[in-house]
Amino acid sequence: MKSLKTACMAALLTAVLTLPLLGAHLVVNGLSTTLVVNLWPVGIAVLLVFVAQLLDLKARLGAITQALPTVSLSSASFSRHIRLWLAVVLVAALIFPFVASRGAVDVATYALTYVMLGLGLNIVVGFAGLLDLGYVAFYAVGAYSYALLSQYFGLSFWVCLPIGGLFAATFGILLGFPVLRLRGDYLAIVTLGFGEIIRLVLNNWDSLTHGPDGINGIARPTVFGLELNRRASPGGTTLHEFFGIPFDSLYAVIALYLIALLLVILTLFIINRLVRMPVGRAWEALREDEIACRSLGLNPTLIKLSAFALGACFAGLAGAFYASRLGTITPESFTFIESAVVLAIVVLGGMGSQIGVILAALLLTVLPELARSFSEYRMLIFGLVMVLMMIWRPQGLMPATRPRLELPTAEEAHQ
Amino acid sequence: MKSPLLTVSGLQMRFGGLLAVDGIEFQVNPGEIFAIIGPNGAGKTTVFNCVSGFYRPTAGEIRLDARAITGQPGHRIARAGIVRTFQNIRLFRTMTAVENLLVAQHAQLDTNWFSGLFMLPRFRRAERDALERAAYWLEKVGLREYANREAGNLAYGQQRRLEIARCMITQPRLLLLDEPAAGLNPQETHELDLLIRELRDQHDVAVLLIEHDMSLVMEISDRILVMEYGRPIGIGTPAEVRSNPRVIKAYLGEE
Ligand SMILES: Nc1ncnc2c1ncn2[C@@H]1O[C@H](COP(=O)(O)OP(=O)(O)O)[C@@H](O)[C@H]1O
Numbered sequence: 001m002k003s004l005k006t007a008c009m010a011a012l013l014t015a016v017l018t019l020p021l022l023g024a025h026l027v028v029n030g031l032s033t034t035l036v037v038n039l040w041p042v043g044i045a046v047l048l049v050f051v052a053q054l055l056d057l058k059a060r061l062g063a064i065t066q067a068l069p070t071v072s073l074s075s076a077s078f079s080r081h082i083r084l085w086l087a088v089v090l091v092a093a094l095i096f097p098f099v100a101s102r103g104a105v106d107v108a109t110y111a112l113t114y115v116m117l118g119l120g121l122n123i124v125v126g127f128a129g130l131l132d133l134g135y136v137a138f139y140a141v142g143a144y145s146y147a148l149l150s151q152y153f154g155l156s157f158w159v160c161l162p163i164g165g166l167f168a169a170t171f172g173i174l175l176g177f178p179v180l181r182l183r184g185d186y187l188a189i190v191t192l193g194f195g196e197i198i199r200l201v202l203n204n205w206d207s208l209t210h211g212p213d214g215i216n217g218i219a220r221p222t223v224f225g226l227e228l229n230r231r232a233s234p235g236g237t238t239l240h241e242f243f244g245i246p247f248d249s250l251y252a253v254i255a256l257y258l259i260a261l262l263l264v265i266l267t268l269f270i271i272n273r274l275v276r277m278p279v280g281r282a283w284e285a286l287r288e289d290e291i292a293c294r295s296l297g298l299n300p301t302l303i304k305l306s307a308f309a310l311g312a313c314f315a316g317l318a319g320a321f322y323a324s325r326l327g328t329i330t331p332e333s334f335t336f337i338e339s340a341v342v343l344a345i346v347v348l349g350g351m352g353s354q355i356g357v358i359l360a361a362l363l364l365t366v367l368p369e370l371a372r373s374f375s376e377y378r379m380l381i382f383g384l385v386m387v388l389m390m391i392w393r394p395q396g397l398m399p400a401t402r403p404r405l406e407l408p409t410a411e412e413a414h415q
Numbered sequence: 416m417k418s419p420l421l422t423v424s425g426l427q428m429r430f431g432g433l434l435a436v437d438g439i440e441f442q443v444n445p446g447e448i449f450a451i452i453g454p455n456g457a458g459k460t461t462v463f464n465c466v467s468g469f470y471r472p473t474a475g476e477i478r479l480d481a482r483a484i485t486g487q488p489g490h491r492i493a494r495a496g497i498v499r500t501f502q503n504i505r506l507f508r509t510m511t512a513v514e515n516l517l518v519a520q521h522a523q524l525d526t527n528w529f530s531g532l533f534m535l536p537r538f539r540r541a542e543r544d545a546l547e548r549a550a551y552w553l554e555k556v557g558l559r560e561y562a563n564r565e566a567g568n569l570a571y572g573q574q575r576r577l578e579i580a581r582c583m584i585t586q587p588r589l590l591l592l593d594e595p596a597a598g599l600n601p602q603e604t605h606e607l608d609l610l611i612r613e614l615r616d617q618h619d620v621a622v623l624l625i626e627h628d629m630s631l632v633m634e635i636s637d638r639i640l641v642m643e644y645g646r647p648i649g650i651g652t653p654a655e656v657r658s659n660p661r662v663i664k665a666y667l668g669e670e
């Protein structure tokens with residue numbers, strides 16, 4: 001009976017995860033692009049996972065899985081050189097926009113947005129173990145916060161960025177507080193519904209959000225107060241005027257990339273501190289045994305809420321950035337598919353594993369751009385990978401290891 | 416006469432048609448070791464679950480000092496000073512022993528995000544103190560050298576002791592132990608006996624104990640409540656309980 005329930009849950013999750021990859025794809029037909037939905041592959045994938053879970057294929061094929069090589073970055077030599085590696089990656093990321101093509105920088109910026117979303121959702125799903133199927137709602141809240149505040153009150157990107165994060169976190173708290181007291185399964189369903197509700201509200205509240213038309217002409221971010229447009233707004237100064245160089249739209253692309261990079265670094269910094277703080281330990285403890293937590297005086301609702309709100313906050317930040325980058329948003333940018341993609345990133349990367357999530361985000365955003373020519377197969381391959389992951393490696397590419405606080409042994413302490 | 420620390424009166428817990436606990440009354444005084452005994456299914460763990468806030472009793476009242484705590488959520492009761500172990504050990508199995516003890520100190524730690532994010536001195540000090548307290552308790556239960564081992568990989572007896580240390584580090588006033596000697600060998604049981612006395616004598620904690628090991632119970636307890644089918648059939652000092660005809664008939668006589 002229990003295996004039937006697990007199988008059902010796994011099948012549901014597969015449906016969610018494979019829907020954007022296997023079920024829907026864009027068909028470019030001359031000038032028009034249409035979204036074609038084909039549910040057959042999804043159905044097959046769901047069935048596959050369901051049967052595999054039911055028959056407990058994983059256990060039966062355990063021997064094979066054991067033999068498969070695992071990507072493990074927790075080796076001693078890696079952790080010893082981690083600072084060096086981080087520095088190398090950071091320098092490469094900083095140099096990248098100045099040497100890469102404009103298109104590549106654009107894709108990288110796009111990918112960084114998903115890195116941020118993935119890291120944010122990773123807090124909720126990976127660390128706190130809460131299944132959030134409506135993460136896109138908070139992304140939308142952040143995006144619309146910036147778009148509306150900028151449009152109605154002329155507030156700048158840098159002012160709206162924290163406000164967007166704060167708004168999203170507030171929505172997270174308002175939604176999470178009643179729901180997080182309930183059992184896990186309810187959260188998935190309620191968040192799924194919430195994601196749709198937000199989108200419907202945005203779609204129908206014409207007077208505020210311009211409904212399906214969305215909001216256009218959203219201001220770009222400024223760089224130290226300098227604008228990135230060709231012509232300065234009244235009273236403003238543009239970057240190229242300031243430096244007395246000719247206008248090049250590439251500057252804006254590079255600036256946006258660097259802002260995205262900055263946001264990702266900020267996200268990583270905060271998360272890496274948090275997992276070493278009491279709240280990070282509490283998230284893990286809660287995932288492991290909620291009853292034990294309660295017996296020790298930890299309030300599970302509050303601790304879950306902190307993860308939920310923080311995840312929402314990062315989605316809000318990413319949303320504000322997204323709106324400023326594209327300059328235009330519509331409710332259709334925030335469909336369920338988006339939530340599913342971010343969830344796929346977290347699952348693929350290995351819940352709770354930050355490097356895994358970053359790699360998965362890059363993989364799922366950059367690869368499709370590189371492989372546009374064989375997009376048909378790419379969907380198939382992604383879908384297949386997802387299904388195989390669900391069956392054999394539910395812990396993801398790189399299983400999470402939270403940094404442990406060590407107590408020196410008695411001898412070490414005396415030295 | 417000291418006023419009681421814990422007062423349980425008219426406690427009843429009904430699960431559908433089953434009266435798991437009915438008419439239970441007892442008091443635990445400060446510094447007392449109080450045992451509940453009775454055959455399996457008598458309702459002992461259910462009493463624990465009511466006292467520690469995991470079940471909301473269907474009738475009756477539970478007071479800590481003079482304050483009613485009946486039906487309060489478990490985490491609030493824990494913060495008020497009642498913590499428990501579980502019949503089937505509930506450690507955070509993939510976390511290390513020392514981390515188990517850090518999580519338990521959550522309520523006493525600096526959980527301000529700002530000071531944590533920027534590692535302010537206040538935060539560092541709080542974490543260092545927490546580690547020191549963890550080291551102290553690991554030492555106390557003889558697990559100092561296993562500090563960085565995953566809790567799930569410890570031997571059974573060690574897990575039991577870690578669970579007790581995890582309770583004690585919250586500085587409770589009343590410690591609830593659900594069959595702490597289950598699965599221990601005689602040597603370990605003897606050490607447990609000494610440990611419980613030490614906790615009571617040096618750490619100012621009263622102990623409410625469920626235990627099947629009669630020699631341990633009779634030796635260590637100040638008073639004993641005997642339960643059968645959810646109802647009390649005797650209460651008193653070990654000597655009184657041992658000579659209570661109903662108890663002999665229902666429980667001890669069977670041995
Ligand atoms: N959550 C519950 N739902 C239904 N019945 C329960 C529940 N908890 C305990 N019981 C029942 O209450 C009775 C007493 O159980 P318990 O308190 O665990 O006994 P003991 O700890 O003395 O062995 C048993 O018959 C048990 O099946």
Ligand SMILES: [Mg+2]
Pocket residue numbers: 459460461502
């Ligand atoms: Mg029991």
